[in-house]
Amino acid sequence: MIDTRAVLKDVAERLRAAIPEVEVALTPERPQAWRLNHPRAALLVAYGGSRYGDARDADLVVQERVLRVHVYVVARALHDAYGAVPLVDAAADALLGLRATNCGRMRLVSDRFVSEEAGIWTYELVFEAETLAIEDRDLSAVPRLARVTADYGFEQEAPP
Structure with a gap:
Protein backbone atom coordinates (compact mmCIF):
# COMPACT_ATOMS: atom_id res chain seq x y z
CA MET A 1 0.00 0.00 0.00
CA ILE A 2 1.29 3.46 -0.86
CA ASP A 3 1.79 6.09 1.80
CA THR A 4 1.98 9.46 0.04
CA ARG A 35 7.71 33.59 3.85
CA LEU A 36 11.30 32.77 2.91
CA ASN A 37 13.24 33.25 6.15
CA HIS A 38 16.39 31.38 5.16
CA PRO A 39 19.24 33.70 4.08
CA ARG A 40 19.76 31.75 0.81
CA ALA A 41 16.86 29.62 -0.37
CA ALA A 42 14.26 26.98 0.38
CA LEU A 43 13.06 23.83 -1.36
CA LEU A 44 9.39 23.07 -0.71
CA VAL A 45 8.07 19.56 -1.42
CA ALA A 46 4.40 19.14 -2.36
CA TYR A 47 2.07 16.35 -3.45
CA GLY A 48 0.78 17.19 -6.91
CA GLY A 49 -1.78 14.43 -7.38
CA SER A 50 -1.82 11.09 -9.19
CA ARG A 51 -2.97 9.54 -12.44
CA TYR A 52 -4.44 6.04 -12.37
CA GLY A 53 -4.43 3.36 -15.02
CA ASP A 54 -7.31 1.06 -15.85
CA ALA A 55 -8.35 -1.23 -13.04
CA ARG A 56 -7.34 -4.86 -13.35
CA ASP A 57 -9.85 -6.91 -11.40
CA ALA A 58 -8.62 -10.38 -10.51
CA ASP A 59 -10.96 -10.63 -7.51
CA LEU A 60 -8.91 -7.73 -6.15
CA VAL A 61 -8.76 -4.27 -7.76
CA VAL A 62 -5.22 -3.33 -8.82
CA GLN A 63 -4.37 -0.11 -10.68
CA GLU A 64 -1.16 1.50 -11.82
CA ARG A 65 -0.70 4.81 -9.99
CA VAL A 66 1.62 7.53 -11.24
CA LEU A 67 2.39 9.74 -8.25
CA ARG A 68 3.38 13.36 -8.92
CA VAL A 69 5.68 15.33 -6.60
CA HIS A 70 6.42 19.04 -6.99
CA VAL A 71 9.55 20.72 -5.67
CA TYR A 72 9.44 24.51 -5.45
CA VAL A 73 12.79 26.29 -5.46
CA VAL A 74 12.47 29.66 -3.73
CA ALA A 75 15.71 31.66 -3.80
CA ARG A 76 17.02 35.14 -3.06
CA ALA A 77 19.31 35.06 -6.10
CA LEU A 78 19.09 33.70 -9.61
CA HIS A 79 22.58 32.68 -10.72
CA ASP A 80 24.93 32.58 -7.70
CA ALA A 81 25.96 29.28 -6.01
CA TYR A 82 22.64 29.03 -4.15
CA GLY A 83 20.54 30.83 -6.73
CA ALA A 84 17.40 29.42 -8.26
CA VAL A 85 19.01 28.16 -11.47
CA PRO A 86 21.79 26.08 -9.81
CA LEU A 87 19.29 24.81 -7.22
CA VAL A 88 16.95 23.58 -9.96
CA ASP A 89 19.83 21.51 -11.32
CA ALA A 90 20.90 20.31 -7.85
CA ALA A 91 17.34 19.23 -6.96
CA ALA A 92 16.99 17.40 -10.27
CA ASP A 93 20.32 15.61 -9.73
CA ALA A 94 19.34 14.66 -6.17
CA LEU A 95 15.95 13.20 -7.04
CA LEU A 96 16.42 11.55 -10.43
CA GLY A 97 16.25 7.82 -9.84
CA LEU A 98 15.20 8.07 -6.18
CA ARG A 99 13.23 5.02 -5.07
CA ALA A 100 10.79 6.48 -2.57
CA THR A 101 8.74 4.21 -0.30
CA ASN A 102 6.87 1.60 -2.40
CA CYS A 103 7.60 3.42 -5.67
CA GLY A 104 9.66 2.94 -8.79
CA ARG A 105 12.46 5.36 -9.64
CA MET A 106 11.55 9.04 -9.79
CA ARG A 107 11.82 10.78 -13.13
CA LEU A 108 11.75 14.47 -13.96
CA VAL A 109 8.71 15.52 -15.98
CA SER A 110 9.28 19.27 -16.20
CA ASP A 111 10.75 22.37 -14.63
CA ARG A 112 9.59 25.92 -15.10
CA PHE A 113 9.89 29.50 -13.94
CA VAL A 114 6.97 30.43 -11.67
CA SER A 115 7.59 34.00 -10.55
CA GLU A 116 9.90 36.73 -9.34
CA GLU A 117 8.66 39.06 -6.66
CA ALA A 118 10.82 41.60 -4.82
CA GLY A 119 13.99 39.65 -5.68
CA ILE A 120 12.61 36.26 -4.64
CA TRP A 121 12.78 33.78 -7.53
CA THR A 122 10.49 30.73 -7.67
CA TYR A 123 10.86 27.72 -9.95
CA GLU A 124 8.93 24.46 -9.97
CA LEU A 125 10.20 20.95 -10.73
CA VAL A 126 7.71 18.14 -11.33
CA PHE A 127 8.67 14.50 -10.72
CA GLU A 128 6.70 11.30 -11.22
CA ALA A 129 7.07 7.79 -9.84
CA GLU A 130 5.03 4.70 -10.56
CA THR A 131 3.44 2.52 -7.92
CA LEU A 132 0.35 0.36 -7.55
CA ALA A 133 -2.98 1.16 -5.96
CA ILE A 134 -4.30 -2.08 -4.51
CA GLU A 135 -7.69 -2.62 -2.93
CA ASP A 136 -7.41 -2.82 0.86
CA ARG A 137 -9.46 -5.75 2.00
CA ASP A 138 -9.35 -8.71 4.34
CA LEU A 139 -7.80 -11.50 2.29
CA SER A 140 -8.68 -14.18 4.85
CA ALA A 141 -12.17 -14.32 3.33
CA VAL A 142 -10.81 -14.88 -0.20
CA PRO A 143 -11.02 -18.54 -1.29
CA ARG A 144 -7.63 -20.30 -1.29
CA LEU A 145 -6.24 -21.95 -4.37
CA ALA A 146 -6.90 -25.69 -4.07
CA ARG A 147 -5.95 -27.09 -7.49
CA VAL A 148 -3.71 -26.02 -10.36
CA THR A 149 -4.23 -27.40 -13.85
CA ALA A 150 -1.52 -26.77 -16.43
CA ASP A 151 -2.29 -26.32 -20.13
CA TYR A 152 -1.10 -29.86 -20.85
CA GLY A 153 -3.67 -31.38 -18.47
CA PHE A 154 -1.50 -32.36 -15.47
CA GLU A 155 -3.29 -31.81 -12.15
CA GLN A 156 -1.62 -31.43 -8.78
CA GLU A 157 -3.14 -30.74 -5.38
CA ALA A 158 -1.97 -27.47 -3.78
CA PRO A 159 -0.27 -27.85 -0.40
CA PRO A 160 -2.50 -27.21 2.63
Missing part, protein backbone atom coordinates in the same frame (compact mmCIF):
# COMPACT_ATOMS: atom_id res chain seq x y z
CA ARG A 5 3.33 11.18 3.18
CA ALA A 6 6.19 8.67 3.31
CA VAL A 7 7.06 9.47 -0.31
CA LEU A 8 7.11 13.22 0.42
CA LYS A 9 9.30 12.64 3.48
CA ASP A 10 11.70 10.49 1.41
CA VAL A 11 11.99 13.29 -1.15
CA ALA A 12 12.61 15.92 1.55
CA GLU A 13 15.24 13.74 3.25
CA ARG A 14 17.10 13.20 -0.04
CA LEU A 15 17.08 16.94 -0.74
CA ARG A 16 18.32 17.74 2.80
CA ALA A 17 21.18 15.27 2.41
CA ALA A 18 22.13 16.50 -1.07
CA ILE A 19 21.70 20.27 -0.48
CA PRO A 20 22.19 20.93 3.26
CA GLU A 21 22.97 24.62 2.72
CA VAL A 22 19.31 25.54 2.13
CA GLU A 23 16.02 24.99 3.96
CA VAL A 24 14.02 21.93 2.89
CA ALA A 25 10.43 21.50 4.07
CA LEU A 26 7.09 20.05 3.09
CA THR A 27 4.79 22.69 1.63
CA PRO A 28 3.11 24.47 4.54
CA GLU A 29 -0.59 24.11 5.28
CA ARG A 30 -1.09 27.80 4.44
CA PRO A 31 1.32 28.50 1.55
CA GLN A 32 0.01 32.05 1.06
CA ALA A 33 1.24 32.91 4.59
CA TRP A 34 4.69 31.29 4.14
